[in-house]
Amino acid sequence: MPRGMRYMKLASPVAILLSLMFVLPSAFSAAPQQTKQKEWTVIIYLDADNNLEGAGVHDMNELETVGSTDDVNIVVLMDRSQGQDTTNGDWTGAKKYYITKDNDLSTIGSKELADLGEVNMGDPETFINFTTWAVDNYPAKNYLVDFWDHGGGWHGVCWDDDNKGDNLNLANIT
Secondary structure, rough: OOHHHHHHHHHHHHHHHHHHHHEEEEHOOOOOOOOEEEEEEEEEEEEEOOOOOOHHHHHHHHHOOOOOOOOOOEEEEEEEEEOOOHHHHHHHHHEEEEEOOOOOOOOOOEEEEEEEEEEEOOOOHHHHHHHHHHHOOOOOEEEEEEEEEEEEHHHEEEEHHHHHOOOEEHHHHH
């Protein structure tokens, strides 16, 4: 494979993250307010249910080097694949996390909020349920939703290998 093509394949998840990040309007939150409403809630839809599982685990550990703060909540729905990465208990399926700070780049130490079992990250209902849950449970003045996975430009994002390659298309996320 030519060197440039390899770079393009590695760059596509980053490109899709940058191209598909958007801010939900603060009026979207109808949940009861926390004692101190935070400025931001960052909602990460981390679809590692494919050959990016190892990178997903690594990126979770990188998120923990910052962690949630007094002003920012970071919540993640991470779906893992079977047989790609054997670290961190080698669990498969999807889990919700509240990201807390730690400096261990090999072990996910954040608080696991729920083990959902296998979910279809390419199903719009999974996306809607998670973002609604995040807004309801972590109200803030501002929201950022980050799609993490292989990108496909206008073809969509979040291909779920355990669910026949189902994915979210632009109509599902706009």
